[in-house]
Amino acid sequence: MTTKRLRLALLFVPAVLAAQSLADFEKKITEFTLANGMHFIVLERHAAPVASFHLHVNAGAVDDPKGRTGVAHMFEHMIGKGTGNVGSKDYQHEREALAEVETLYDQLEAERNKGFRADASVLERLQAQVKVAIEKANAYVDQNAYPRVIEENGGVGFNAGTSVDFTMFHYSLPTNRAELWFLMQSDWLRNVVFREFYKERDVVREERRMRIESSPQGKLQETLIATAFSAHPYQNFIAGWAADIENLRASDARAFFETYYVPGNMTAAIAGDVDPKEMRRLADKYYGSLPARPMPPRLRTVEPKQEGEKRLEIESPSQPILLVGYKRPDARHADDPVLDILATILASGRTGLLYKDLVRDKKISLAAGAVPNMPGSKYPNLFMLYSVPAVGHSVDENEKAAYAILDKLAKEPVDAISLARAKTKLRASLVRQLDSNPGMAMQLAVYYVAYGDWRKLFTAIDDINKVTGADVQRVAREYLGKANRTVAYTTTPKQASQGGAK
Numbered sequence: 001m002t003t004k005r006l007r008l009a010l011l012f013v014p015a016v017l018a019a020q021s022l023a024d025f026e027k028k029i030t031e032f033t034l035a036n037g038m039h040f041i042v043l044e045r046h047a048a049p050v051a052s053f054h055l056h057v058n059a060g061a062v063d064d065p066k067g068r069t070g071v072a073h074m075f076e077h078m079i080g081k082g083t084g085n086v087g088s089k090d091y092q093h094e095r096e097a098l099a100e101v102e103t104l105y106d107q108l109e110a111e112r113n114k115g116f117r118a119d120a121s122v123l124e125r126l127q128a129q130v131k132v133a134i135e136k137a138n139a140y141v142d143q144n145a146y147p148r149v150i151e152e153n154g155g156v157g158f159n160a161g162t163s164v165d166f167t168m169f170h171y172s173l174p175t176n177r178a179e180l181w182f183l184m185q186s187d188w189l190r191n192v193v194f195r196e197f198y199k200e201r202d203v204v205r206e207e208r209r210m211r212i213e214s215s216p217q218g219k220l221q222e223t224l225i226a227t228a229f230s231a232h233p234y235q236n237f238i239a240g241w242a243a244d245i246e247n248l249r250a251s252d253a254r255a256f257f258e259t260y261y262v263p264g265n266m267t268a269a270i271a272g273d274v275d276p277k278e279m280r281r282l283a284d285k286y287y288g289s290l291p292a293r294p295m296p297p298r299l300r301t302v303e304p305k306q307e308g309e310k311r312l313e314i315e316s317p318s319q320p321i322l323l324v325g326y327k328r329p330d331a332r333h334a335d336d337p338v339l340d341i342l343a344t345i346l347a348s349g350r351t352g353l354l355y356k357d358l359v360r361d362k363k364i365s366l367a368a369g370a371v372p373n374m375p376g377s378k379y380p381n382l383f384m385l386y387s388v389p390a391v392g393h394s395v396d397e398n399e400k401a402a403y404a405i406l407d408k409l410a411k412e413p414v415d416a417i418s419l420a421r422a423k424t425k426l427r428a429s430l431v432r433q434l435d436s437n438p439g440m441a442m443q444l445a446v447y448y449v450a451y452g453d454w455r456k457l458f459t460a461i462d463d464i465n466k467v468t469g470a471d472v473q474r475v476a477r478e479y480l481g482k483a484n485r486t487v488a489y490t491t492t493p494k495q496a497s498q499g500g501a502k
Helices: 003-028 071-081 091-112 120-138 145-152 175-191 197-213 216-228 242-246 250-260 276-286 336-346 353-361 395-411 416-432 437-451 456-465 469-479
Strands: 029-033 039-044 050-057 156-162 167-174 266-272 310-315 322-328 365-374 381-389 485-491
Touching (some): 039 437, 071 145, 145 156, 175 266, 216 381, 322 395, 336 365, 336 469, 353 395, 381 395, 395 469, 437 456
Parallel strands (some): 310 485
Antiparallel strands (some): 322 381, 322 485
16 A cells, blocks of 8 residues: 555544544433533443443642642542441441541641640640540441442442542443442432541552652652642642641541532533433432532632743652653643644654654663643643653753754654654544443543533544644744743752753
8 A cells, every 4th residue: 555545544544433433422422411500421322231420520639729739639539438328337426526536636726826836735635636536436437338339239440530630430330220320429429428538648648658759750740840830730739748638637628529519510421321311310319409509719820921941850869850841721722632743743652753763763762752731731731741861871862852853843844644643543542532431431521521512522533633734833833942841850969960951
């Protein structure tokens, strides 16, 4: 097959598949919004008697209150702890014990707030009392009761996740147990109990220690983001800052829940062997009684324009790492698909420009690539490059080589073959997201919340097809410049003063 015919095939086949999928999916999707504002998307897929359920809360780490970073993350740990109806050996006494914990904690914080005037003996006594009260409350916990009910009814994939932009809760059930999701999830929203909150707070603190403080890559990434964003709360990592986590209170979580876990800020997506009319009936029955509450406050902080390059280095005895972040617009911007194409051209396995130049040809890097959105995409974020210098080669070498590639992309339109290959990979990635019920339910919710219409999941393919080589050149020139970038790298202690490319 000639190169021209191959390009035509790569462009044509996925586009036809995507178009057929959209037409097919539109016939199988039912949407409705309850009177309280909660939105539902139901996709019929009758291939097997199972269904996947996905609850998407439009709140993530970016919404953490100042001084309370990490609180959004706590909810993925709270979902498995259950409700007032499930998860306790004796909820009446447990509730009293939990209230006693908070009363003592209030007294402890009041004494701490005296600063240097705080009485050390009072602090010691209250800390001991809080510890005893927490142990008493935890003694009432029926461990794993909430997920156990789901698993005993054939549920699989029970999990939750937090991003900077949103929080999600999901699992799958046999069709004849679909009502269980409506019962269990709505009960959690109606009767959430911050059971074992302080035990899970310690777990979250340990996660931060493992993934960031003990990881050169995690520490460097967090520092890059915190440096790149001087005002916007994207500067806060999902895990939260250590001191904030250590001082989180169940009352902080309650306040966050009351603000963000409101019906109008939540979207439920269901995909599988279900009857839309029955799903509507169950939604009305279980979720319709959730009271409508005001929508969360809009995030007002806007990151100011960056006026010049920012640079930082972190001493580490580990393998050197280079990260470069460029300020870019959010996912709703017209240039978003172009930036996706650009990232794919730079980093698409062994055909990516960064891999071919730095790893394969020059052999100055062990790994190199690009990420189009960091740390999220709801707000203006970062287009990030990364490289891991090979033994005997420096951060400086890698940085200069990467910039040479970017300079070429800014000066010359990308060649047609590379552009076609990038489009094919992106289209294939989008189509693969439709393969499973869990994946489809998640994507329907994500795209609906991000763009106001789940169809964007499919029309995104059209946006990709429209990107030209001139678009890639323009975007590379507009966003990937020195004044717009933040550079972070690790160095061994003896190299700490050498820096990178200037």
